[in-house]
Amino acid sequence: xxxxxxSVAALALVTAPTLAVPAATKADPCAKFAGQAFVVPxxxxxCLKSFPFNETLRQNVLSNIAGVFDFFTFEDFYLNSxxxxxxxxxxIRADIARINRTHFETDFDFNKAVYDFTTQLNxxxxxxxxxxxxxxxxxxxxxxxxxxxxxxxxVFVVPDLLDFVPLVGTGxxxxxxxxxxxxxxxxxxxxxxxxxxxxxxxxxxxxxxxSGNYLDHGVRVxxxxxxxxxxxxxxxxxxxxxxGPQFPNQDTLTVKLITVNSTRPETVEIPYLAxxxxxxxxxxxxxxxxxxxxxxxxxxxxxNGQDLRTVLNNAKRAxxxxxxxxxxxxxxxxxxxxxxxxxxxxxxxxxxxxxxKSFILPDNKTGVMFVGSFEGDFNQFQxxxxxxxxxxxxxxxxxxxxxxxxxxxxxxxxxQFLHQFLAGSQIGYxxxxxxxxxxPLAQKILAxxxxxxxxxxxxxxxxxxxxxxxxxxxxxxxxYNNPDVVLRTNGVADPTSQRFHDVCTxxxxxxxxxxxFNLKNVAIVSNGNCASTCAMxxxxxxxxxxxxxxxxxxKPGEQVQYKGMAGNQVLEWVDLDxxxxxxxxxxxxxxxxxxxxxxxxxxxxxxxxxxLNERVPIAYESELPQFRFxxxxxxxxxxxxxxxxxxxxxxx
Ligand SMILES: *[C@@H]1O[C@H](CO)[C@@H](O)[C@H](O)[C@H]1NC(C)=O
Ligand SMILES: *[C@@H]1O[C@H](CO)[C@@H](O)[C@H](O)[C@H]1NC(C)=O
Ligand SMILES: *[C@@H]1O[C@H](CO)[C@@H](O)[C@H](O)[C@H]1NC(C)=O
Ligand SMILES: *[C@@H]1O[C@H](CO)[C@@H](O)[C@H](O)[C@H]1NC(C)=O
Ligand SMILES: *[C@@H]1O[C@H](CO)[C@@H](O)[C@H](O)[C@H]1NC(C)=O
Numbered sequence: 001x002x003x004x005x006x007s008v009a010a011l012a013l014v015t016a017p018t019l020a021v022p023a024a025t026k027a028d029p030c031a032k033f034a035g036q037a038f039v040v041p042x043x044x045x046x047c048l049k050s051f052p053f054n055e056t057l058r059q060n061v062l063s064n065i066a067g068v069f070d071f072f073t074f075e076d077f078y079l080n081s082x083x084x085x086x087x088x089x090x091x092i093r094a095d096i097a098r099i100n101r102t103h104f105e106t107d108f109d110f111n112k113a114v115y116d117f118t119t120q121l122n123x124x125x126x127x128x129x130x131x132x133x134x135x136x137x138x139x140x141x142x143x144x145x146x147x148x149x150x151x152x153x154x155v156f157v158v159p160d161l162l163d164f165v166p167l168v169g170t171g172x173x174x175x176x177x178x179x180x181x182x183x184x185x186x187x188x189x190x191x192x193x194x195x196x197x198x199x200x201x202x203x204x205x206x207x208x209x210x211s212g213n214y215l216d217h218g219v220r221v222x223x224x225x226x227x228x229x230x231x232x233x234x235x236x237x238x239x240x241x242x243x244g245p246q247f248p249n250q251d252t253l254t255v256k257l258i259t260v261n262s263t264r265p266e267t268v269e270i271p272y273l274a275x276x277x278x279x280x281x282x283x284x285x286x287x288x289x290x291x292x293x294x295x296x297x298x299x300x301x302x303x304n305g306q307d308l309r310t311v312l313n314n315a316k317r318a319x320x321x322x323x324x325x326x327x328x329x330x331x332x333x334x335x336x337x338x339x340x341x342x343x344x345x346x347x348x349x350x351x352x353x354x355x356x357k358s359f360i361l362p363d364n365k366t367g368v369m370f371v372g373s374f375e376g377d378f379n380q381f382q383x384x385x386x387x388x389x390x391x392x393x394x395x396x397x398x399x400x401x402x403x404x405x406x407x408x409x410x411x412x413x414x415x416q417f418l419h420q421f422l423a424g425s426q427i428g429y430x431x432x433x434x435x436x437x438x439x440p441l442a443q444k445i446l447a448x449x450x451x452x453x454x455x456x457x458x459x460x461x462x463x464x465x466x467x468x469x470x471x472x473x474x475x476x477x478x479x480y481n482n483p484d485v486v487l488r489t490n491g492v493a494d495p496t497s498q499r500f501h502d503v504c505t506x507x508x509x510x511x512x513x514x515x516x517f518n519l520k521n522v523a524i525v526s527n528g529n530c531a532s533t534c535a536m537x538x539x540x541x542x543x544x545x546x547x548x549x550x551x552x553x554x555k556p557g558e559q560v561q562y563k564g565m566a567g568n569q570v571l572e573w574v575d576l577d578x579x580x581x582x583x584x585x586x587x588x589x590x591x592x593x594x595x596x597x598x599x600x601x602x603x604x605x606x607x608x609x610x611x612l613n614e615r616v617p618i619a620y621e622s623e624l625p626q627f628r629f630x631x632x633x634x635x636x637x638x639x640x641x642x643x644x645x646x647x648x649x650x651x652x
Contacts, residue, residue, distance in 0.1 A: 030292040037276055038171045044136045044248035044274040050289055051107040051132070051297070057596060058100070058110055065114065065128060065601045066096055067592025068576060070439045072126055073607040074567070074619065076489035082620055084559065085215045087208060088122045108133055111599075112247065116209075118601075122220065123619075124213030124327030124408075124531055125570040125604035130597060132297030135278025136248045137330055141165050141176055141183035142255070142270050143226035143243035144191060144199070145637075146553060148630035153556045154190055155199035157257065158226050159633045161187040163339035164237055168275075175273050183270070185259055188633075192265055193256035194242070200555050203242065211241045213327050215619060218560035219528035222553045227527055228342070228637050229406030230372025231335035233354055235343050237637055238331055238406060246330050248274035277333040297597055304594040305577025307584070308458040320456040320465070322378065323502070323569040325532035326409035328602070344640040349395070351387030354380050355410075358388035359640070360395055366647045367397035370639060371418070374410030374533040381414050382509045385421055389516050399521035399651050401643055405552075409532025412569055413504035419540045420507075422522060424514040427544070429471055431502045432536065432608035432618065434568055438484035438495040441580075441590040446481050448583040459582050460571070460605075466500035473503050499609070523548040523650040525642065528560045535566035536608055539618045543611040548650050550627035552635070552642065562625040566618040567604035574600070 029046040033039040069075060069092055081089040095117045104110040111130040118128040142157045143164070158164060162184060166173055176183055194202035207220035214220050226240040238244070242253070252269045259266075281291040346359040349367070354377060357370040369388055374381065392400070400422075409415075412431075420430035436442065446461045448454075455476060456465045463474035474480065484495040522541075528551050530538055541547035542562065554560040571579070573595065580591050595601075610621045627650065635642040 028289050030289045033276065034281060034291070036171075037169070038175055039136075039248075039274050039276060041138055041248035041251050041272050041274045044276070047292065048108045048133055048136075048248070049106045051293065053104045053106055053110055057107060058104075060593060060596045061111075061114065061599070062096055062100055064573070064592045064595055066093075067590065068573060068601045068603050069093075069096075070441065070590070071437055071571070071576065071605055072603045073435070073437055074123065074126070074604060074617070076492040076494055077617075077620060078121065079490040079492065081215075084217075084622055085620060087217050088120070088215060090121070092121075115246075119212035120209065122212055122215050123567060123604055124565045125325070125567045125602060127212065127328070128599065128601050129328060130297075130599040131278070132293070132597065132599070134246060134330060135276060135296050136274040137277055137334060138245045138248045138250060138272040138274050139168065139172065139239060140243040140253055140270055140272050141172070141181075142186050142253075143239045145225045145227070145240075145631060146200075146203075146555070147633050147636060149633070153630050155194075155203070156191060156633075157186045157189040158637065159188040160237075160339055160342065160637050163341060164336070167336045167339065172273060172275070176271070179271070181271055186257070186268070186270070187260065189257040189259045191255060191257050195254050203555060206241050206245075210245055213329070213531065214529070214564040216528065216559075216561040216564065218554050218558050219564045221555045221558065222527045222529055222560065225553065226637070227406060227529070227553070228338055228639055230355060230357065230370060231332055233372070233376065234335075235338035235357070235639075236335045237338045239336070244331050248272070275334050299595050299598050302574065303598050305574050305579070305581050307581040308578055309452070309454070309582055321458070321460055323412040323460065323465075324410060325412050325415075325536065325568055325570050326373070326375065327531040327565060329408055338637065342638045346640055349388050349391035351384030351391070354384050356381065356384050356388065358391070359643075360392070360397055361640070361644055361647060363644075363647065364396065365398050366401055366643070366651065367392040367395075367399070368401045368403060368643050370403040370405075371407055371534075373407050374414040374537070376410070378411055378414065379508045381411075382417055382507055385418060386509050389421070393516070398517070399647070400517045400523075401647060401650070402522065402524045403639065403643065404524055404526040404530040404534050404538060405639075406527065406529045407531070407534035409534050412502060412533055412536070415533040415537035415540070416502065416504045417507050418537055420511055422515060422517070422541075423519065423545060425511045426513050429501055430540065431504065432540075432568070432611065433469065433499045433614060434466075434502065434606045434608055435485075435487075435497045435499055436606050438481040438497050441585070441588060443481050443484070444585050444588060444590075445579055445583040446479060448585055450477055450479055452584065454582060459579055460569070460575070461579055461583065465503065467503050469499060469501060471501055474500070519545045519547065521651065523550065523646070524562075525550045525552065525646045525650075526562070527551065527553050528562060529564050530562070531564040532567065532570065535563035536568070536618070538563050539566055539621075539623070540611070542623060548627065549625040550629055550646055550650060551625040552629050553631045554628070556630070559624060560628065561623060563618075563623065566608065568606035568608040570602055571605040572600050572602045576603070576605070
């Protein structure tokens with residue numbers, strides 16, 4: 001994420017036409033929308049498809065991603081993914097070879113093939129994001145939700161449509177007024193078919209082909225529907241992947257439905273409108289294809305890594321690098337607020353200005369912490385936790401509900417912090433055993449870091465990032481890849497690092513020795529879209545303390561795991577390249593080449609091993625929640641109503 005933000009900032013400063021710009025053939029298809037926030041999908045797609053296929057770029061991209069996959073800890077699991085995660089089974093090297101021999105007309109078609117292949121790995125940590133082609137998000141003025149009514153679940157157009165859609169902006173609603181499409185009459189409509197399929201079958205299809213991010217299919221089904229969340233530090237409502245797909249490659253969605261107040265089924269072609277979320281560029285007539293390419297497609301100063309031995313000054317080196325584990329959700333770029341009527345009305349307690357929003361429910365007994373992510377200000381997260389907990393205690397709150405809905409993860413150590421703060425320092429090490437792959441290049445990086453004396457201020461490979469299993473920090477000379485440990489997965493023997501612990505302590509606030517709340521009176525709610533650090537936190541609470549967990553939503557009759565993507569630390573391409581260059585091994589033939597295009601091949605760099613079964617990565621440990629509830633029209637977009645319902649079910 002920081003790489004993407006940095007690349008936008010860098011553009012303002014740098015004019016770097018590092019790449020020959022493909023010549024515009026006919027009339028310039030990008031000129032049409034320069035400077036506009038909304039554009040009809042066909043026009044957006046014409047712009048994206050205006051760049052011809054280029055074999056040099058294909059070889060550059062495929063060489064880069066093939067090299068990155070050498071570091072991907074779960075590669076061998078994909079050969080035969082264990083149940084219930086079989087859907088993700090694929091041979092990654094064969095997929096790369098297939099894309100290498102496929103005929104593509106345009107650079108977009110090639111990039112979309114790579115995007116789809118990595119998305120369908122269903123690991124939000126391991127994906128290809130070409131900035132050139134992720135510069136739009138299609139939006140449908142009819143987001144959908146699965147809701148129970150009178151004991152039966154169905155798919156509906158969201159009942160808060162009239163409050164929600166206008167929040168996208170007048171650029172969006174004016175378009176539909178102009179073309180005479182009355183989306184307002186679809187509010188709360190019962191959906192009978194989508195694209196000629198049963199709506200849940202269509203939800204399954206989108207979950208299988210477009211949602212990605214989570215190994216568990218059931219969790220992905222919840223991604224296709226609209227749901228509440230915290231985006232940044234604000235309450236937000238997510239469109240869901242049916243109404244908010246990544247690419248502007250669909251003009252309309254054909255939906256058979258019954259509107260409120262009617263009993264007559266009708267079929268409606270609902271038009272999409274594409275929202276431009278790429279880097280801004282202004283229309284300069286025939287120059288705009290070039291400007292679109294320069295703004296979004298060509299590699300810039302932030303695309304590839306640097307030798308941090310020479311780049312970072314002493315001030316920057318004062319703090320260690322911080323491990324992060326998170327997904328990238330395209331819908332964060334143009335996040336829409338949660339309509340006012342559904343924002344919690346209970347007064348917020350102290351420590352609620354950041355990513356955590358805490359409340360005391362009107363029963364005066366239940367404290368709620370809505371942990372929107374583990375991102376943001378590292379120290380403020382800890383201070384906010386202390387402040388909320390103190391406020392709960394002085395208010396006489398006796399039970400704690402933690403909402404992890406749509407929490408996309410963040411700093412690895414903040415997940416361990418929250419676990420230890422709740423359970424007390426008496427539990428000892430609050431994280432998981434971890435490993436990275438010890439492939440030949442990884443061995444060279446670590447050996448070089450040790451020889452150069454590189455430390456945790458400039459690299460993640462340096463031994464002082466980690467602790468032995470007795471929680472003593474490794475000395476700078478400890479080569480944890482020597483000897484390596486052979487891991488056998490699906491018949492493949494893979495050299496792996498020795499096991500180690502994270503070094504997260506001391507935290508910036510004091511940790512109580514014993515739990516603040518009896519852990520029997522702590523419960524978790526979410527929609528399963530709880531990724532990365534969030535998945536590690538919820539797994540720790542479940543595996544070590546049997547914390548009650550309730551999952552809402554999903555397809556009736558289909559399982560939903562309580563955690564989404566539970567890898568461990570993620571390296572963006574720029575991070576991995578920093579490691580390679582800072583260790584001085586970029587000239588090694590095994591090192592992936594710098595990207596010629598502005599893109600990111602991120603990967604899951606470390607495995608977290610299950611506490612219950614230290615032979616299984618927690619990502620592949622099937623763990624179902626103890627409680628499962630359908631959403632209703634009162635709870636799907638209304639956090640406080642959901643918490644009140646959950647408190648009545650989960651606490652005595
Ligand atoms: C393909 O891309 C390479 C690398 O940017 C560039 O040098 C070359 O001119 C491009 N080829 C064509 C035919 O545009
Ligand atoms: C793609 O295939 C060509 C022809 O077989 C081969 O030379 C090249 O190395 C392959 N590229 C990658 C990245 O595997
Ligand atoms: C349905 O009927 C009620 C009562 O007449 C009315 O208030 C409401 O606006 C109608 N809803 C729609 C979507 O037409
Ligand atoms: C909760 O506390 C408030 C403020 O002290 C009080 O007005 C209210 O009646 C209490 N509610 C319950 C259910 O006890
Ligand atoms: C912890 O383990 C390491 C590696 O086995 C060992 O060298 C070190 O002495 C141990 N430290 C303590 C305090 O036991």
